[in-house]
Amino acid sequence: SDLPHKDFYTVEVGDTNFTVPIRYQNISPIGMGAQGIVCSALDATTKTNVAIKKLSKPFQNVVQAKRAYRELKLMKLVNHKNIIGLLDVFTPSDSLEEFQDMYLVMELMDANLSAVVGIGLDHNRLSYLIYQILCGIRHLHSAGIIHRDLKPSNICVNANCSLKILDFGLARTAAEPTFLMTPYVVTRYYRAPEIILGMPYKENVDIWSVGCIMGELIRGGVLFKGSDHLDQWMKIIQQIGSPDKSFFADLVPNVRQYIENLNQYEGYSIERLFPDALFHVDEENDDEEDEDEYQRNTDNARDLLARMLTIDPKHRISIDEALNHRYINVWYEQEEVDAPIPQVFSLDVDERGHSIAEWKKIIYEEIKN
Numbered sequence: 001s002d003l004p005h006k007d008f009y010t011v012e013v014g015d016t017n018f019t020v021p022i023r024y025q026n027i028s029p030i031g032m033g034a035q036g037i038v039c040s041a042l043d044a045t046t047k048t049n050v051a052i053k054k055l056s057k058p059f060q061n062v063v064q065a066k067r068a069y070r071e072l073k074l075m076k077l078v079n080h081k082n083i084i085g086l087l088d089v090f091t092p093s094d095s096l097e098e099f100q101d102m103y104l105v106m107e108l109m110d111a112n113l114s115a116v117v118g119i120g121l122d123h124n125r126l127s128y129l130i131y132q133i134l135c136g137i138r139h140l141h142s143a144g145i146i147h148r149d150l151k152p153s154n155i156c157v158n159a160n161c162s163l164k165i166l167d168f169g170l171a172r173t174a175a176e177p178t179f180l181m182t183p184y185v186v187t188r189y190y191r192a193p194e195i196i197l198g199m200p201y202k203e204n205v206d207i208w209s210v211g212c213i214m215g216e217l218i219r220g221g222v223l224f225k226g227s228d229h230l231d232q233w234m235k236i237i238q239q240i241g242s243p244d245k246s247f248f249a250d251l252v253p254n255v256r257q258y259i260e261n262l263n264q265y266e267g268y269s270i271e272r273l274f275p276d277a278l279f280h281v282d283e284e285n286d287d288e289e290d291e292d293e294y295q296r297n298t299d300n301a302r303d304l305l306a307r308m309l310t311i312d313p314k315h316r317i318s319i320d321e322a323l324n325h326r327y328i329n330v331w332y333e334q335e336e337v338d339a340p341i342p343q344v345f346s347l348d349v350d351e352r353g354h355s356i357a358e359w360k361k362i363i364y365e366e367i368k369n
């Protein structure tokens with residue numbers, strides 16, 4: 001295992017060891033990610049609290065190596081207030097031969113967005129959260145990164161309602177891993193119809209996920225909780241209604257005829273799916289004028305939701321249109337929407353077909369420089 005070189009120390013966290021530089025004190029577990037355990041710590045040098053994520057043997061298989069490498073590369077390149085910032089990256093190992101584990105040090109947030117679902121949010125907070133997700137996603141798109149796997153568990157928030165996206169989603173080339181080495185279950189509830197049906201996609205594939213997240217924050221539960229891809233599709237068309245024929249044109253023939261032969265569903269109006277009662281969270285505003293404003297906000301929220309939860313991407317609202325929507329544009333700040341674009345060269349070029357040993361070297365070198 002790792003022989004920690006000087007000024008590292010080891011603490012037991014759950015059933016794994018955290019071997020970190022002595023500057024990181026008060027190591028305490030805060031959660032489990034798909035790639036490993038996450039702890040909070042005090043950075044004694046900067047006197048700030050940080051999050052430290054341990055990736056155990058990230059090179060142990062190609063799927064994990066590709067994801068670890070891509071995440072490290074992109075975190076170093078991307079700098080935006082709504083994308084989690086990388087503060088440090090290290091391995092306790094002194095040499096490539098010894099290299100086993102890598103650690104990412106990031107900004108510490110107060111909670112995961114999934115912890116906020118079920119809390120009745122007023123329009124101010126709800127619209128500000130959605131605005132920040134849109135700003136973060138728009139920034140990734142400006143760097144050529146389409147997320148495709150946005151969900152509450154990879155978004156974090158602070159008590160002051162500031163929000164950061166934790167990861168960069170699915171790699172373009174990575175085939176969906178049929179199995180994961182960990183017991184971790186992949187959540188597909190937020191994936192767009194074009195992803196579920198294996199169709200071509202463009203940037204507004206991420207808008208569908210934002211719609212699912214916004215709807216869940218309003219309803220207090222997952223909108224389309226499918227047990228598999230087919231069930232996911234059924235739950236979507238039963239609520240939203242079956243799309244018209246033009247949507248199926250892009251489908252591969254065998255999937256197309258199967259999907260077209262399913263029952264057709266009328267679906268429900270957005271008012272039926274998200275009735276006024278769901279929006280009454282705080283009875284703070286009682287006088288008449290506020291009541292009208294609250295109802296206007298509710299109508300605007302539902303209008304945006306309907307445009308995001310549109311099955312056919314050809315008719316679904318774009319990121320820029322969503323940022324200019326009357327429910328969201330109250331927050332619009334040009335420099336938040338248009339941050340400098342990181343020069344992300346195409347990672348896929350050098351991701352192709354490396355052996356485990358090659359991945360180990362590539363990742364080790366990326367950590368050390």
Ligand SMILES: O=C(Nc1cccc(-c2n[nH]c3ccc(-c4nc[nH]n4)cc23)c1)c1ccco1
Nearest residue numbers: 030032033038051106107108109110111112156
């Ligand atoms: O629990 C606390 N905060 C908390 C809760 C949930 C996430 C984060 C979090 N902050 N920064 C991150 C970076 C990455 C991850 C990550 N999770 C999977 N993969 N990656 C998570 C975080 C923080 C807390 C704050 C003060 C006392 O306790």
